Amino acid sequence: MKITEFLIIDLDARDLVDLRTTERHALSLAELEVLKCLVSHVGDVVSKEQLNTAGWPGRVVAPSSLTQCMSSLRKKLVAQTDIELKNIPRYGYSLCIVDEHDIATDETKAETVSTAVQPQTEEGHVAFKSKRLNINLASRIVWSTLVVLAGIIITLHFSGGLKKAVNYIALLAKPQIAAITTQNFEFNHTSSLVSKVFLDSQSTDTSQQATSADELIANWFNYEDVLAASSEKQLFTYDNGQYESIALCNDFGSTCSDRQPLNLVRTADAPVTPLDIQWLADTKLRMEQVTYNKILLDKFETENSGVVEDVYRADVYYYSDTKNVVRADVRLSMIFDSDNRGKLVAAACITDDMLREISIRYQFSGDFKLKQSLIDGKVVKTFLVDVDERSFTSPQQVSKESATIYREIRKNVLQNEQMVIRQVYQDDDSGVWMLPLWGETMVWAHREQVSL
Structure with missing residues (x-):
C-alpha cells in the first residue's frame, strides 16, 4: 500500500517500509489498520470513533489506546519530513502529505523576490x-x-x-527500558508479585495496571496441581504490541528455586485463548525429551585458567487457538574479559508439536559492551553486542504457528550487525532476559556457571 513515492506499507509483513533507506518498522495490528484508515482519507479529518472502529473492531478500548497508537506511529514516521500526523483537538486526527515539489517551488520564488529587492x-x-x-x-x-x-x-x-x-x-537510538511497575496479586491462593516492563515508546499509565495481573492468567485453567499453591510466585511480563510474553518462577523465595520456569508467548491482538496448563505441562514433558540446542563450552578460547562462563538455558512456548504449540529451546552463554566487556553466544532451536522435528535454528555471537542502570529499584543490564558470526537453518516447511517466529527472526535478527539484549533480574540460579524471539520476549532462564 503506497503512502508516498518513497514510503509504503508491506501488508504481508505488516511493516512500514522506507524505500530510500530500506528501513522497516513493524506495525501492530491496531497501528496497521489505523494507518490504513488515515491513508485512505489523506488530508481529511478522521474522527476518533472511526479510528477506534478501524483499529479495534468490535472491542471497547480506553481512550489512551488510540493516543498511544498515534504516539507510536509518529515515532515510526519521524524520518518522513513530508508527512505530518496532526491532532485535531476533541475530534480526531489527520494525515497530511506535503508535496516536496511545491516546497522547492516556494523556496525558489522566495529567493527570487529577495534578490530582486535592491x-x-x-x-x-x-x-x-x-x-x-x-x-x-x-x-x-x-x-x-x-x-x-x-x-x-x-x-x-x-x-x-x-x-x-x-x-x-x-x-x-533504540528504545530503552523506561519503567518496571510492580504489583501484588493472589494466584492459586498464594501471594504473588508481577513486574511489567515498559520501553520508552510505551505508556506507563499505572491506572490500567489494577486488572492487568488478573488478566494475564484469566485464560489459564487446570493449573492447581502444576503450579502448586504452597510456593510464592513471581512474574515478569512484556507486551510489544504484537506479542505478549510472561516469564513465571513457580518457586520464589529470596531467589528463584524453580529449575524450569514457565515462559509463555501469545499474540497480543488476538482474542484471549483458553490455556490448559496441565495439558501444556504434559506437552512440555514430551517435547523436552529431546534437546537440540547445545552450545559447546569450548566455543570460547582463553589462555587464562579460572575464567567463569555464565550459561543460561530456557524453554519458551508460543500458544494460540490451536493445539500446536511452538517451542524455542534457548541458550545464552558469555564470559567477561573485564567488568563491562566480554564475549557472548546466543542460540535458539524452534520446533513445534505437529512437526516434532527441528524446523528453525539460529545462532549469533560477538563481543559485547555492558551498560548498567537502576530502574524502579531494579538493576537493568543492557548488552550491546557486535555480531561477528551468525548462522540460520531455514526450514523446508513451516506451520502457521511457527511462521510467527520465523518472520521475526528473519526481520529482526539476521539483518542486524548489532544486537541489544537486556537482563532485568539475576540471582545465583537464574536470570530474566528480554531476548530476540517473538520481537523482544521475556524469558526466565536457569543459570549455571562453568569454570574454563
Missing part, C-alpha cells in the same frame, strides 16, 4: 555589501567544515569505522 540608498548599499561579505564568509566556513567532515567520513569508510559508528549510533 537597497536604493548609499547607506543601504553599504549595509547590503556588508551583509553579502558576511554571507560569503559564512559560506566559506560552512564549505571548509563540510570538506573536513567529508575527509573524516572517507577515512572512516575505507577503514571500516564508518559502518561501525553508524550502527552503534542506531543501536543507542
Whole structure:
C-alpha cells in the first residue's frame, strides 16, 4: 500500500517500509489498520470513533489506546519530513502529505523576490555589501567544515569505522527500558508479585495496571496441581504490541528455586485463548525429551585458567487457538574479559508439536559492551553486542504457528550487525532476559556457571 513515492506499507509483513533507506518498522495490528484508515482519507479529518472502529473492531478500548497508537506511529514516521500526523483537538486526527515539489517551488520564488529587492540608498548599499561579505564568509566556513567532515567520513569508510559508528549510533537510538511497575496479586491462593516492563515508546499509565495481573492468567485453567499453591510466585511480563510474553518462577523465595520456569508467548491482538496448563505441562514433558540446542563450552578460547562462563538455558512456548504449540529451546552463554566487556553466544532451536522435528535454528555471537542502570529499584543490564558470526537453518516447511517466529527472526535478527539484549533480574540460579524471539520476549532462564 503506497503512502508516498518513497514510503509504503508491506501488508504481508505488516511493516512500514522506507524505500530510500530500506528501513522497516513493524506495525501492530491496531497501528496497521489505523494507518490504513488515515491513508485512505489523506488530508481529511478522521474522527476518533472511526479510528477506534478501524483499529479495534468490535472491542471497547480506553481512550489512551488510540493516543498511544498515534504516539507510536509518529515515532515510526519521524524520518518522513513530508508527512505530518496532526491532532485535531476533541475530534480526531489527520494525515497530511506535503508535496516536496511545491516546497522547492516556494523556496525558489522566495529567493527570487529577495534578490530582486535592491537597497536604493548609499547607506543601504553599504549595509547590503556588508551583509553579502558576511554571507560569503559564512559560506566559506560552512564549505571548509563540510570538506573536513567529508575527509573524516572517507577515512572512516575505507577503514571500516564508518559502518561501525553508524550502527552503534542506531543501536543507542533504540528504545530503552523506561519503567518496571510492580504489583501484588493472589494466584492459586498464594501471594504473588508481577513486574511489567515498559520501553520508552510505551505508556506507563499505572491506572490500567489494577486488572492487568488478573488478566494475564484469566485464560489459564487446570493449573492447581502444576503450579502448586504452597510456593510464592513471581512474574515478569512484556507486551510489544504484537506479542505478549510472561516469564513465571513457580518457586520464589529470596531467589528463584524453580529449575524450569514457565515462559509463555501469545499474540497480543488476538482474542484471549483458553490455556490448559496441565495439558501444556504434559506437552512440555514430551517435547523436552529431546534437546537440540547445545552450545559447546569450548566455543570460547582463553589462555587464562579460572575464567567463569555464565550459561543460561530456557524453554519458551508460543500458544494460540490451536493445539500446536511452538517451542524455542534457548541458550545464552558469555564470559567477561573485564567488568563491562566480554564475549557472548546466543542460540535458539524452534520446533513445534505437529512437526516434532527441528524446523528453525539460529545462532549469533560477538563481543559485547555492558551498560548498567537502576530502574524502579531494579538493576537493568543492557548488552550491546557486535555480531561477528551468525548462522540460520531455514526450514523446508513451516506451520502457521511457527511462521510467527520465523518472520521475526528473519526481520529482526539476521539483518542486524548489532544486537541489544537486556537482563532485568539475576540471582545465583537464574536470570530474566528480554531476548530476540517473538520481537523482544521475556524469558526466565536457569543459570549455571562453568569454570574454563
